[in-house]
Amino acid sequence: MSTALVYSDRFFEHQTGPGHPEQPARLKAIVEQLRRDRLWDQLHHLTFQAADEKWPAAVHDAAYLRRVRESCAAGRPFVDVMDSAICPRSYEIALLAVGGVLAAVDAVMAQQADNAFCAVRPPGHHCEFDRSMGFCLLNNVAVAAEYLIQHHHLERVAIVDFDVHHGNGTQHLFEQRPDVLFISLHEHPSYLYPGTGFAWEHGQGDGEGATLNLPLPPRSGDDDYRAAFVRKVIPALERFSPQFLLVSAGFDAAEQDPLAHMKVSDAGFAWMGRRLKEAAEELCAGKIVSVLEGGYNLQKLAVGVARYVAVMLQPPGQDPLMALKAGL
């Protein structure tokens, strides 16, 4: 059993300025925790390069990509919104993050790894077709889903997004398509950025039913997430029967995250990871790639990721029925 890790010190080169919550120290904390928990050496460290621009261009507007590239080159402080702080190297590093996620997808498809975790930044799930939002420059997970369809010729890819914020960018990129199932659990849009992801948003046209929003009230915790998984997430995955599972893994639903109001524990993140891994094993030969999104309390982020990665490293469950019972 092997779990691939996508990580590079170069991700520090995306500098967002002092006081910015999406800071290089997030990854530093994760790496230290993985070492401390002796997980670092168990992981299969992937080598990867910046993605060919044609892959981000498969989901993003060409003019938007040009705008990000030129804004970085011109030394502008942010792109589109003040939240999305940039430095001269940010575009390059954003392409590197995408490249890492695509390398993880390739490794899992080629069975060089059973699954993968991508400790990348900048994050991606708020990024829309043609504009940046909420710290996100390129929609890493959306590019990966499109890559699985176009390059690996898959027909059904599922994305589960448990970042505390609604994955608006990912939803909007796929909401009219039946081949990508998008499931987002998040703090209710009336209480938290970005203010989208109401339960009544469930896809459009051919994509009707292939978007599932599960808004949860502020202060929701492990039990609430567990209930949503058991009642909604897992049944939706089973109905869709994906060939690959991508996870937008944000750890900002943690208690004491500075940007949100939820109460998920480290064990809660581990439980979600286990349940998603089991679903992947049951439905798509264990093919699951998780990609870091948010998480701004450094300690909670680091421990949450470590617990989650530890779950990914575990051998597959022997008895799916027992695993299912454990979930209930």
Place this chain on the structure above:
Amino acid sequence: MLVRDGMTSPVITTTAETKLLDVGEILAEKRIHQLPVVDSQGRLIGIITDRDVRDALAVGGFEKRTVASAMTADPESVRPQDTLEDAILLLREKRFGALPVVDDQQRVVGLFARFDGLRVLTEVLGVDQPGSRLDIAIQDSAEELPKAIAILAQNEVQVISAVLSRRKDKEGRRLYLRLKSIDTRPLERLMIAAGLRVVGPTGDPNGTDAAKGKH
């Protein structure tokens, strides 16, 4: 804002001589609930609703009946230059589904429906714009409002909308801010430092732990 800023225009109309059967089909096909009725010059003479058509269907001779026999004649209307308050309050007061909008010659130029009112309200509040919410309790508006506005003017975060509630509870009125950022803490901190009470969005008393610098 004026009625012309929120009305639907152009709008489908019908005539008094049209068969109810045809009107019923148009309403069903376009999924709308009413049509203004106009004369040969396009002037408003009535309004016919899906309810009128349904009621007419219940009595005999429906196939032969025309709009004239079932419409409300000389309905209330508004003009494009009337204010949104004119339209919204009239809709609410009379429980109308929609108001025809007419020019000074009584020609129909649009329709202002309940849905248009909702749309305008949504836009004014900015709830269709990506952003975060921050609620400030305002006990003494003369003292606290200028403080809050001064902080907003520092441009730490772009403001999508700011609404002061009319209703009051034991914590006072609310200043509901919608902010164009994922991170409201910089503004929260300034508000708290100025002695203002941040109570939301989640109802935390005295702001979130985050804003108080606990982590």
